[in-house]
Amino acid sequence: MSSYQTPNNANRIDLSIHPDTAGAAQASSNRLRCSEQDRKNLESAASGGPDLVCLSHLRWDFVYQRPQHLLGRCAQARRTFFFEEPVIEFTDSWWIDVSQRDCGVWVVVPHIPEFVNEELAAAMQRSLINELFDCCGIANPILWYYTPMALTFSDHLQPCATVYDCMDELSAFQGAPPALRALEKALLNRANVVFTGGQSLYEAKQHQHDNIHAFPSSIEVAHFAQARMQLDDPADQAAIPHPRLGFYGVIDERMDLELIDGIAQARPDWHLVIVGPTAKIDPEQLPRHANIHYLGGKTYQELPHYLAGWDVAILPFARNESTRFISPTKTPEYLAAGKPVVSTSIRDVVRPYGQQNLVHIADTVEEFVAAAEQALDQARQDSSWLQQVDTFLANTSWDKTWAQMNGLIEAAIAQDMALQAVPNSRQSVAANASQSSNSSKASRKGYAAPVANLTKSNVG
Structure with a gap:
């Protein structure tokens, strides 16, 4: 939960882009805010096809991973909005910040008061996403879900296609909402196409949808291959002795902390370099030894520089429900960097x-230490394995992954349009669409008012 910060309105304006929605924007009491430059960019943005609106439980600026790779590519062809989960504020107001990233994606961050219940929080987010659609002229977009929980405030929208990119089994994560499973079932019923973040997750869900496809972790090979060159060691890593066993990623309940502790104690001459932010666990629980070095989070651009200075890359994941279906993106990234890799027996790493x-x-401390010793010898004495790595990675890229996904989305849209164009049903489809559109517009224009009334009566 964030601490209270007074919103800075000095360089923020209403987004009143389209004349036919200017009234709605003005009535919003400045609930949608962005910089002057971002407003100009949004006004001039052209879209090659319907807009895409992603609804996510992740923060765009937290860790650079699957959503950033995919949606950054999407934004090259169409307007792409990334609607984050809300920031909780100690305030009696609610609003959204809209800002554009270098890749072209528009990041939308809702802010809501901390002292509202789940129902009112959903109502506020519904009002805010309506505001976004009205002010930015978004109509019948592609809705791309990373979390089924977003259905609580988006189920009234009228997309041209619904995509569920199921990158993790969220219901298995620590603190998962009780309603998540039921909402996922509802989302699967709505979705035109479903993607999974790995093969094991696909196998678990393949019978829950008739248009589901596995897209395991991909890679930007050239970016990570930089680590095979002699790069300058980052300042906070330069003084750490060798051999170095390195990991980067989020440090959370998926990490096997006992394994890390055991390796550090078994081989005090090895140094474990841990790069990444801590989430959902108490940092005080992390193992502490002179040969364990926590360097904090780093940017995507910095990662090859850290990798270049490692002798072995590790994936010390716990074997529990939260890791049962994970497909670590860092596996091919480590390999592209030319580093031998040791991992616990995560299914999508084993296969x-x-x-x-x-x-x-390797799983136990003894097995992991033995495997790391083999990996160190491999790094020192044998470079032929890199040829096998390069052959394996040659046909893997985020560009290809996105192209395949986009093709499936376009096919789903075309199929839906073809069904609506059947002569015998054209009139009824048009009538239903008109009725649905009018109903949607009426509810969207009238939805913000009840929220405002609730706020006046329930927020102190």
């Missing part, structure tokens, strides 16, 4: 990387 002898698999 295919372990089976093709690209990654050493």
Whole structure:
């Protein structure tokens, strides 16, 4: 929960872009805010097809991962909005900040008061997403979901297609909302196409939808291959002795902290370099030894520089429900960097990387230490394995992954349009669409008022 920060309105304005929605924007009491430059960029933005609105439980600026890779590519062809989960503020107001990132994606951050219940929080977010649609002229977009929880405030929208990119089994994560499973079922019923973040997750959900596809972690090979060159060691890593066993990623309940502790104690001459932010666990619980170095979060651009200074890259994931279906993006990234990899027996690492002898698999402290010793020898004495790595990664890229996903989305849109164009049903479809559109407009224009009334009566 964030501490209270007074909104800075000095460089913020209403987004009153389209004349036919100017009244709605003015009636919003400045609930949608962005900089003058972002407003100009949004006014001039052209879209190659329908806009895409992503509804996510993740923060765009937290860790650079799957959503950033995919949606950054999407934004090259169409307006792309990334609607984050709300920031909780100690205030009696609610609003959204809209800002554009270098990749072209528009990041939308809702802010809501901390002292509202779930129902009112959903109502506020519904009002805010309506505001976004009205002010930015978004109509019948592609809705792209990363979390089923977003249905609580978006189920009234009228998309041309609904996509569910199921990158994790969120219901297995610590603190998962009780309603998540039921909402996921509802989302699967709505979705035109479903993607999964790995093969094991696909196998678990393949019978829940008739248009579901596995898209495991991909990679920007050239970016991580920089680590094979002699790069300058970052200042906070330069003084750490070798050999170095490195990990980058979010440090949370998926990490096997006992394993890390055991490795550090078993080999005090090795140094474990841990790069990444801590989430959902108390930092005081992290193992502390002279040969464990926590360097904090780093940008995507910095990662090759850290990787270049490691001798072995590790994936010390716990084997529990939260890791049962994960497909770590860092696996191919480590390999592209030219680093031997040791991982616990995560299913989507074992298949295919372990089976093709690209990654050493070990679970206990003793096994992990032995595997790391083999990996160190591999790094020192044998470079031929890199040829196998390069062959494996040659046909893998985020560009190809996005192109395949986009093709499936376009096919889903075309199929839906074809169904609506059937002669015998054209009139009824048009009538239903008109009725639905009018109903949607009426509810959207009238929805903010009840929220405002609730706020006046319930917020102190």
